Amino acid sequence: MKIGLLIIGNEILEGKITDLNTRSLALFLRGLHLELETTLTVQDTENAIKNGLKLLFDQCDVVVTSGGLGPTRDDLTKEMMASFFNKKISFSEDSYQVALKNYQRFNRPFESKEHGYCFLPEGFTALENTTGFAPCLFAEFSGKFLLCGPGVPKEFNSLLNDHFENLILTRFPQNNHVIESFTARTKRIPEEKIFGEVDPSLWNKLSAYGTVSSLPTVMGVDVGIKLVASNKSELELKKKEILEIFKSSPLSSAIWQFGNTPLEEFIVSLANKKNITYGFAESCTGGLCSHRLTNIAGSSQTFLGSVVCYSEKIKSSSLGVSAQTLSTFSAVSSETAAEMSSGLAKKFGVDIALSITGLAGPGGGSEDKPVGTAFVGVTSKGQTLTHRLQLFGDREQLKLRFSQAVLFYLLEELENFA
Amino acid sequence: MKIGLLIIGNEILEGKITDLNTRSLALFLRGLHLELETTLTVQDTENAIKNGLKLLFDQCDVVVTSGGLGPTRDDLTKEMMASFFNKKISFSEDSYQVALKNYQRFNRPFESKEHGYCFLPEGFTALENTTGFAPCLFAEFSGKFLLCGPGVPKEFNSLLNDHFENLILTRFPQNNHVIESFTARTKRIPEEKIFGEVDPSLWNKLSAYGTVSSLPTVMGVDVGIKLVASNKSELELKKKEILEIFKSSPLSSAIWQFGNTPLEEFIVSLANKKNITYGFAESCTGGLCSHRLTNIAGSSQTFLGSVVCYSEKIKSSSLGVSAQTLSTFSAVSSETAAEMSSGLAKKFGVDIALSITGLAGPGGGSEDKPVGTAFVGVTSKGQTLTHRLQLFGDREQLKLRFSQAVLFYLLEELENFA
Numbered sequence: 001m002k003i004g005l006l007i008i009g010n011e012i013l014e015g016k017i018t019d020l021n022t023r024s025l026a027l028f029l030r031g032l033h034l035e036l037e038t039t040l041t042v043q044d045t046e047n048a049i050k051n052g053l054k055l056l057f058d059q060c061d062v063v064v065t066s067g068g069l070g071p072t073r074d075d076l077t078k079e080m081m082a083s084f085f086n087k088k089i090s091f092s093e094d095s096y097q098v099a100l101k102n103y104q105r106f107n108r109p110f111e112s113k114e115h116g117y118c119f120l121p122e123g124f125t126a127l128e129n130t131t132g133f134a135p136c137l138f139a140e141f142s143g144k145f146l147l148c149g150p151g152v153p154k155e156f157n158s159l160l161n162d163h164f165e166n167l168i169l170t171r172f173p174q175n176n177h178v179i180e181s182f183t184a185r186t187k188r189i190p191e192e193k194i195f196g197e198v199d200p201s202l203w204n205k206l207s208a209y210g211t212v213s214s215l216p217t218v219m220g221v222d223v224g225i226k227l228v229a230s231n232k233s234e235l236e237l238k239k240k241e242i243l244e245i246f247k248s249s250p251l252s253s254a255i256w257q258f259g260n261t262p263l264e265e266f267i268v269s270l271a272n273k274k275n276i277t278y279g280f281a282e283s284c285t286g287g288l289c290s291h292r293l294t295n296i297a298g299s300s301q302t303f304l305g306s307v308v309c310y311s312e313k314i315k316s317s318s319l320g321v322s323a324q325t326l327s328t329f330s331a332v333s334s335e336t337a338a339e340m341s342s343g344l345a346k347k348f349g350v351d352i353a354l355s356i357t358g359l360a361g362p363g364g365g366s367e368d369k370p371v372g373t374a375f376v377g378v379t380s381k382g383q384t385l386t387h388r389l390q391l392f393g394d395r396e397q398l399k400l401r402f403s404q405a406v407l408f409y410l411l412e413e414l415e416n417f418a
Numbered sequence: 419m420k421i422g423l424l425i426i427g428n429e430i431l432e433g434k435i436t437d438l439n440t441r442s443l444a445l446f447l448r449g450l451h452l453e454l455e456t457t458l459t460v461q462d463t464e465n466a467i468k469n470g471l472k473l474l475f476d477q478c479d480v481v482v483t484s485g486g487l488g489p490t491r492d493d494l495t496k497e498m499m500a501s502f503f504n505k506k507i508s509f510s511e512d513s514y515q516v517a518l519k520n521y522q523r524f525n526r527p528f529e530s531k532e533h534g535y536c537f538l539p540e541g542f543t544a545l546e547n548t549t550g551f552a553p554c555l556f557a558e559f560s561g562k563f564l565l566c567g568p569g570v571p572k573e574f575n576s577l578l579n580d581h582f583e584n585l586i587l588t589r590f591p592q593n594n595h596v597i598e599s600f601t602a603r604t605k606r607i608p609e610e611k612i613f614g615e616v617d618p619s620l621w622n623k624l625s626a627y628g629t630v631s632s633l634p635t636v637m638g639v640d641v642g643i644k645l646v647a648s649n650k651s652e653l654e655l656k657k658k659e660i661l662e663i664f665k666s667s668p669l670s671s672a673i674w675q676f677g678n679t680p681l682e683e684f685i686v687s688l689a690n691k692k693n694i695t696y697g698f699a700e701s702c703t704g705g706l707c708s709h710r711l712t713n714i715a716g717s718s719q720t721f722l723g724s725v726v727c728y729s730e731k732i733k734s735s736s737l738g739v740s741a742q743t744l745s746t747f748s749a750v751s752s753e754t755a756a757e758m759s760s761g762l763a764k765k766f767g768v769d770i771a772l773s774i775t776g777l778a779g780p781g782g783g784s785e786d787k788p789v790g791t792a793f794v795g796v797t798s799k800g801q802t803l804t805h806r807l808q809l810f811g812d813r814e815q816l817k818l819r820f821s822q823a824v825l826f827y828l829l830e831e832l833e834n835f836a
Contacts, residue, residue, distance in 0.1 A: 011633050013454045014599060015444030016640070016678070019437060022459065026433030036431045038466065041440065041457040044631065048456065055473065071610045072632045106810045107788075131812070154815070215434060280726075286712025287705030290726040294704025295814055297780055305732035307725055308698075308708040314723035314766060318736070348732060362715055396713055 001034060001172050004060035006052045007041040008077055009067035009151050020153040021066045028160045031181065032169065033226065044068060049080040061144055062168055067151030069134040071116055077148060078137070082121035085141060089119050095126035098135040102128060127167075131158040138167050145171070180227050182209075182239055184246050185257040187220040187408055194221055199249045206245065209238050219391075219404045220256075256411060263407055264292045270414045271302040278410060279348045280306040281319055281340040281355035283331070284374055288403040289354070304350050309340065315357075319343030332357050334375045334386035341377030342384045352413050353379040356406050358389065360398045374402050378409050380417065419452060419590050422478035424470045425459040426495055427485040427569050438571045439484045446578045450587065451596040451653075453644075462486060467498040479562055480586055482578075485569030487552040495566060496555070500539035503559060507537050513544035516553040520546060545585075549576040556585050563589065596653050598645050600627075602664050603675040605638040605826050612639055617667045624663065627656050637809075637822040638674075674829060681825055682710050688832045689720040696828060697766045698724040699737055699758040699773035701749070702792055706821040707772070722768055727758065733775075737761035750775050752793045752804035759795030760802045770831050771797040774824050776807065778816045792820050798831050 005025055011017045026036045037060055042048035056063045068077030082089045099117035103110035120126055127136040132155040137148035145168050149159035195203045206212045211226040229235035280289045290306040293299050307318045312331055315321040320343040329335040340355035358374020365371035374389040391401045423443055429435045444454045455478055460466035474481045486495030500507045517535035521528035545554040550573040555566035563586050567577035613621045624630045624643050633640040647653035698707045708724040711717050725736050730749055733739040738761040747753040758773035776792020783789035792807040809819045
């Protein structure tokens with residue numbers, strides 16, 4: 001089955017936004033052992049859209065489109081689809097009902113049957129959009145499939161998750177196999193070292209069980225094995241053997257999870273399970289550690305709060321970092337990090353307090369403390385330890401990597417906390 | 419002049435990385451008053467690359483390629499180019515010299531004349547790469563131009579900056595038109611209302627000047643017009659007239675910027691220019707307001723810090739919210755929001771303090787305060803105002819929308835601060 005993506009949207013070709021949907025679709029298809037053949041991005045014009053459709057349908061069995069389904073007049077996708085397939089557009093009670101449901105999901109009124117959302121090209125099906133308002137579209141013509149989703153990444157993702165399998169996959173005969181991805185998530189070891197100096201035989205050992213892949217993420221690499229088995233018990237056996245391979249590998253100490261749970265969720269669930277409270281004193285991460293954990297529902301059970309101490313004044317007044325420490329060692333030092341975390345632990349009364357102070361750049365670096373330097377303080381049960389980080393990247397990447405380092409220290413502290 | 423981008427690289431179609439080069443090229447071209455016609459991403463195979471080249475050359479005068487120039491076996495671009503144009507590949511002294519220079523720039527040895535970097539298809543020119551090792555390529559065939567760069571974003575950017583103007587632009591001396599995008603960024607009005615009840619004639623008025631588009635972002639819509647003019651002064655005149663249309667529209671009070679600066683950067687630069695200090699007391703946004711502003715270099719000049727007061731205990735102990743307020747009105751109330759912002763202003767000594775307390779969900783809502791409810795406190799010059807928000811979305815969307823609301827209130831306060 002060949003699958004192509006047509007991205008409709010001037011915003012991308014004008015450089016206003018970066019396309020994230022290619023990656024989503026690619027990862028989604030990878031999970032189904034399918035691959036993305038090609039992606040074509042075209043402008044919001046009749047010619048460009050129709051040429052794009054033609055081109056992709058020449059090459060592919062399934063064309064997924066993204067963008068141009070909104071309510072304004074530059075959202076041309078539906079009209080172009082109708083024109084391309086030579087179909088009439090008319091009012092559709094089904095599409096009206098779908099739009100109504102999409103609005104009701106957000107407690108928003110949707111009355112007008114005149115709304116563009118209620119019109120549909122002949123032969124098309126309107127699909128519920130569980131994360132937005134615009135109905136998605138599906139059509140099948142001469143054995144080829146068309147699935148149209150919104151450009152908004154979240155909505156595009158839910159189109160895939162909600163409809164792709166039902167509408168597309170069931171129409172292609174599948175092998176009677178059980179398929180599962182096994183993932184080992186590692187921390188702090190660069191991709192090139194994992195299968196090199198750390199464990200040179202690991203790749204070959206794992207390859208006996210399926211296709212091995214390695215996906216670098218922030219400060220960690222996810223090692224994945226695509227398992228194919230003829231039945232569930234064979235699959236379980238394979239998983240057990242793979243687990244043994246990882247556990248006896250020198251890589252094992254760097255593995256923090258077998259599975260795909262995001263780090264934030266993993267931490268919140270562990271802290272809540274053990275009922276351990278925590279908080280951050282954030283300088284160079286500027287609130288990102290707190291933001292990441294509060295993205296998880298339920299985080300309020302054990303995350304009490306943080307101080308974002310961007311200025312020296314706040315470091316002193318809110319956390320009690322001494323003026324002498326700041327003047328002798330500077331704000332970016334292990335001494336300051338230690339006083340920040342111990343100050344927060346006292347002030348907020350949390351079980352674990354973590355601090356970070358560093359240089360996210362672009363300015364402010366020096367020879368012995370270049371941009372990318374940071375100090376982390378960890379206070380737990382009255383004891384404070386500090387760590388020095390030396391990371392790389394631009395300002396936003398550094399903030400993300402700094403926060404990731406802090407979260408890994410928090411995770412380790414939670415694991416060891418008795 | 420029509421320009422297309424061919425992206426060669428399985429990494430993107432496998433979802434391992436996100437394409438950043440489309441945006442770079444688009445923004446680069448916009449700076450030259452040119453536009454990107456289309457982007458095509460293909461796999462690293464002979465067929466896909468050749469089909470892609472054919473397709474883009476059918477449509478465009480200039481094709482830029484990204485990827486596949488590296489030293490490994492899956493880097494096929496050069497061979498495919500030779501085969502596509504039916505040219506022989508052979509050793510090129512020029513290419514050797516270019517590679518030598520690329521290596522010398524990084525103090526790395528490059529000796530071997532056998533290296534793939536020294537081979538070039540007939541009629542091609544090797545170009546210096548100022549940020550990497552692989553030489554870039556240029557060719558002109560029957561009045562069409564080909565420029566090949568590496569996939570690494572940094573190197574692709576330097577290809578554009580170092581070579582595009584000299585090699586491509588100078589060959590199109592009679593550029594008979596200039597293109598520019600004009601953007602009006604609005605806040606707090608849903609997309610469907612802008613060209614509906616707010617200003618029904620706006621779309622038509624603007625369309626007289628070029629293609630109108632509307633891009634919904636968080637709590638705001640960017641209205642764009644693609645202007646095409648025969649020369650710079652005509653372009654300036656059009657821009658002036660469009661500005662007048664916007665300024666006399668009922669939409670004008672919702673426009674916070676004519677331009678493309680991100681809100682965070684806009685705020686930081688205004689606060690720094692006026693030298694007004696500020697900070698946040700963040701409950702339901704969990705640090706996101708602070709995180710967003712500290713993404714901007716230079717924010718430390720006026721952003722002093724924040725308290726992420728996720729628990730009631732921290733609201734009391736760190737911001738002085740009274741126990742009575744919390745028990746009488748609850749943590750999610752305008753009374754609590756007011757005490758949070760006034761408490762922060764006093765504690766941190768900032769000129770403007772903003773607070774937010776609300777329900778990001780999924781749980782915790784009630785009939786009169788459903789999920790999506792939040793209260794914002796704004797304290798400035800000893801005075802405190804509060805606002806009630808009622809927004810929609812899932813937890814992450816709500817956090818983002820809440821933070822956007824807070825940033826808009828901050829922006830307005832900064833604008834009015836004398």
